[in-house]
Amino acid sequence: MVGLLFSAIAYIYVGPIINWLARPVGSFVFTKPTEAFFIQLKVACGVGGGMALPFWIFQLWRFVGKALKMRERTLFLGILPSALGLFFLGAAVALFVVVPAAMKFLLGYSSPTLQPMISLGEYVAFVFWMTLGFGLFFQIPLVIVALARLGFVDPILLVQYRKHVVLGIFVAAAALTPGPDIVSQLALAVPSYVLFELALILAKRVYKSPLG
Numbered sequence: 001m002v003g004l005l006f007s008a009i010a011y012i013y014v015g016p017i018i019n020w021l022a023r024p025v026g027s028f029v030f031t032k033p034t035e036a037f038f039i040q041l042k043v044a045c046g047v048g049g050g051m052a053l054p055f056w057i058f059q060l061w062r063f064v065g066k067a068l069k070m071r072e073r074t075l076f077l078g079i080l081p082s083a084l085g086l087f088f089l090g091a092a093v094a095l096f097v098v099v100p101a102a103m104k105f106l107l108g109y110s111s112p113t114l115q116p117m118i119s120l121g122e123y124v125a126f127v128f129w130m131t132l133g134f135g136l137f138f139q140i141p142l143v144i145v146a147l148a149r150l151g152f153v154d155p156i157l158l159v160q161y162r163k164h165v166v167l168g169i170f171v172a173a174a175a176l177t178p179g180p181d182i183v184s185q186l187a188l189a190v191p192s193y194v195l196f197e198l199a200l201i202l203a204k205r206v207y208k209s210p211l212g
Contacts, residue, residue, distance in 0.1 A: 007048025024103035090138030141199035148203035
C-alpha cells in the first residue's frame, strides 16, 4: 500500500523525472504506441519503490527479528542504517556519475553515418539495472564485515580466494548490467572490487573466530 502511494506521488512528477533522465541523451524515441505510457508507469513504480524501501525493510525486520538471537538482532540493527545508506549511495553514484559518463562514452561513437536513436524503454532498463546493481554491490562491505563479525567468514581465507572473488564480481556485474557492452560492466565491477578490498581491511579488525 505504501509503495502504491509513493508510486502515485511519483507519477505526478514523472514528466520532470524523465526529462532529468534524458539529460545525458538529449531525447528519446519509442517504437510502440503504448511504450511511452507504460514506461512512465514503470518509472513511477521504480521511484515509488525506492522511496518505500525503508518501510519494506522495517516490515521485514518485524517479521524475521523475533527469530534472531540477541547477538544477531544487535548486529542487524547496527548495520541496517548503513545498508540503506550504502544502497542509496550506490544508486546515487550510478545515476549521477556512472550513467552520464557511460552514455557520454558510448554516444561518442556516433558519426554522420551512425546516428543514435535511443529507445525510451531500453534507456530506462539500462538506468534501472545500473542503479539496482550499484545499490546491491555497495552492500559487499557490510555483508563481509557482518559475516566476519559472526565468525562465519575468515578474512584470511577470503584473501587466499581473492582471484575467485574477483571473477565472481565480474560475472555478477555482467549479469546485472543490461546489454553486452563492457563499459557498464566495468563501471560496476571496478568499484565493487574496491569495496571488497575495503571490506577485507574492516573484516580483519572485527573478525571473531568461532573457536575463540
